[in-house]
Amino acid sequence: MEICLAMKTILEQFNGKNQGVKKIFELIHKIDISNEFVDCADFQLTNYFEQETCLNISKGINMFFSSEPGKLVYEKAANSKLNAKIYFPYGIIDVFVFWKSNSKRIYDLSDRDVNCEDIVFWIDAFDKEECQHFIKPLWSLLTLKTFGKYAIDKIKKELNVKVSYEFLENLDIQLSSILEKVLGLKINSHISLDLSSSPLLELDRFEAIKNSSLFSTLYVNHNWNPITIKWKSKSGIDYKLHSTDIDKDDIEFWFEGLEPAVYLKQLYPNDKLPFKIKDLSFELVVTRLNLDCNILMELKKDVNKENLIKGIGDFIEDFNLKSEKKNRKDGVIHNSIAVIENENAIRYSLDLGSVGFSFFKKLLTYLSDLKVIEKLEIS
Numbered sequence: 001m002e003i004c005l006a007m008k009t010i011l012e013q014f015n016g017k018n019q020g021v022k023k024i025f026e027l028i029h030k031i032d033i034s035n036e037f038v039d040c041a042d043f044q045l046t047n048y049f050e051q052e053t054c055l056n057i058s059k060g061i062n063m064f065f066s067s068e069p070g071k072l073v074y075e076k077a078a079n080s081k082l083n084a085k086i087y088f089p090y091g092i093i094d095v096f097v098f099w100k101s102n103s104k105r106i107y108d109l110s111d112r113d114v115n116c117e118d119i120v121f122w123i124d125a126f127d128k129e130e131c132q133h134f135i136k137p138l139w140s141l142l143t144l145k146t147f148g149k150y151a152i153d154k155i156k157k158e159l160n161v162k163v164s165y166e167f168l169e170n171l172d173i174q175l176s177s178i179l180e181k182v183l184g185l186k187i188n189s190h191i192s193l194d195l196s197s198s199p200l201l202e203l204d205r206f207e208a209i210k211n212s213s214l215f216s217t218l219y220v221n222h223n224w225n226p227i228t229i230k231w232k233s234k235s236g237i238d239y240k241l242h243s244t245d246i247d248k249d250d251i252e253f254w255f256e257g258l259e260p261a262v263y264l265k266q267l268y269p270n271d272k273l274p275f276k277i278k279d280l281s282f283e284l285v286v287t288r289l290n291l292d293c294n295i296l297m298e299l300k301k302d303v304n305k306e307n308l309i310k311g312i313g314d315f316i317e318d319f320n321l322k323s324e325k326k327n328r329k330d331g332v333i334h335n336s337i338a339v340i341e342n343e344n345a346i347r348y349s350l351d352l353g354s355v356g357f358s359f360f361k362k363l364l365t366y367l368s369d370l371k372v373i374e375k376l377e378i379s
Contacts (some may be wrong), residue, residue, distance in 0.1 A: 021065065025109070028067045031074070032110040040114050044121040045097065049086075052123075053131045060089040061135065063097075076108060086126065090146050091134035095126045139186070140176040141193040141218075144169055151195070155241075158196035162242040168195075170246055174253040175229065181331050182260045182291065183267075184358030190221045190267060195229070212239070213256075220266040228256040260357065261290045277364055282373040284364070289357070289378060295348040296341070297367070298375040305346055308372060309338045312348070315366055319359070331355035 025033040046057055055061065064085050066072055073083040073096075081096045099121045101107060107119055130145075137146040144151070148165055155163045176187050194217045212232060218225040231253045233239055239251055299305070316333050323330040335351040352359055360378075367373055 024067050025065075028069055029072050031072075034110055034112045034114065036112050036114045037107070037109055040116040040119060041097065041099070041121050043116065044119075045123060048122050053128050055131060055135055059135060062087045063095075074109070076106060078104075078106065080106065081124075082109075084123075086123075086131075088131065088134035090137050091130070093126050093130060093134070096124050098122050098124050137189075139188050139191075140172050141179065141187060141191070142168060142172040142176075142195075143192070144172050154194075155196045163195075164242050164244045164246075166244045166246050167239070167241055170248050170251050171229065171231070171253050173248075175255065178253075178255065179258075180356075181358065182258065182352075182356035183264060184356050184361065185267075191263075192219045193217070193227075194219060214241075218263070220263045223266045225259070225263065225266075227258065230254055230256055261288070264289060264357065277361060277368070279368075280364065281368045281371045283375040285375065285377040287377065287379040291352045291356070293350055293352070294379050295350065296377045296379070297346045297348070297373050298377075299344050299346065300372055300374055301344070303344075303372045305340055308370070309340075309346065311370070312336075312338070312363075312367075315363070319355075319362065323355075330358070333359065 021038050022033050022035055025031045045063065049055070049061075050057055064087060066083060066085065071083075073081070075081050079098050079100050081098045084095050084097050086093050086095055099107060099119055101115075101118045101120065103115075103118050105118065107114060133146040137143050142148075142151055144165070148168070151168060152163055152165065155161065175193065179191070180186055195214060196216075212230060214229045216227055216229055218227045231239065231251060233247075233250045234252065235247075235250050237247075237250065239246060299308070313336070316336055319330070320332045323332055331352075333350065333352065333355055335349070337349040339347045339349075341347050364376070367376065
């Protein structure tokens with residue numbers, strides 16, 4: 001049970017919400033705390049926190065004093081203190097609230113003649129950058145800067161194995177990049193990875209970990225997708241989950257059993273594509289979206305099919321060359337085969353491989369600009 005110290009707007013603190021702090025302090029801790037003391041603390045701590053973090057209190061941030069019997073830390077001194085927790089939309093931090101006075105008076109929690117111009121409140125022992133992450137995370141599959149401690153503790157509890165932050169950091173960076181590439185979108189709050197939870201409970205997790213594999217669950221828009229994570233090293237080093245001395249250029253992570261088309265359908269159940277393209281010059285039909293796909297182009301009359309095939313080939317080659325110059329950051333198209341179906345149609349077989357669905361947007365935009373296609377079907 002927690003006691004709320006309202007930290008929304010200055011007006012809200014005078015609407016009687018802090019009356020409950022007094023009642024619970026008396027009931028649980030047998031300590032008298034005055035409304036005057038709480039109101040002054042509320043006013044000053046709101047301003048202090050906003051100035052220190054540049055965060056708006058109204059965005060789901062609240063402070064609570066612990067009301068667990070025996071857990072309250074209260075020290076009355078020149079710099080008095082009280083333990084508390086600050087709650088954010090994506091995390092909690094433990095802090096101490098300190099106060100002192102300009103007049104050297106040592107204020108007690110129960111004092112009712114609190115001079116708010118004399119007493120000074122502040123919060124100690126909190127990480128400003130951590131607060132930023134808890135209100136606006138930098139999303140990745142594990143979002144380590146926000147949920148790192150939670151992820152490590154959960155793996156230890158569920159799998160009874162130790163895992164290092166360094167191992168998870170490399171895993172998170174590499175696998176997030178892989179998934180973003182094949183899906184063609186940035187990781188967001190609707191996509192996450194749980195290394196300690198999987199529907200495949202009947203499998204021997206510990207044997208898998210021993211062999212550099214880890215069964216896990218990929219959450220996509222409230223859907224549970226079993227997935228296997230594997231890793232190896234270029235040097236032959238046998239990296240374990242608890243390894244801390246990890247060369248990021250040596251270790252390599254990948255997914256086994258990745259199903260990008262399934263995840264895109266889960267993210268966008270009512271959309272035929274995971275992205276929007278305005279004003280296409282042809283009719284677009286999507287019957288199946290997968291990394292290996294067929295593209296049937298029904299052409300307008302008198303289109304030079306050989307020139308069109310050459311143009312698409314040059315487009316793909318240019319895409320691959322640009323990606324190669326960036327260490328294959330955007331992936332490469334592995335195979336593309338063009339077949340002239342009839343005098344007005346061309347069929348392409350594409351293996352998107354490491355490119356992912358982001359390539360579709362570029363290709364469809366390129367084809368639309370040519371204005372030679374009547375209808376294009378992806379299957």
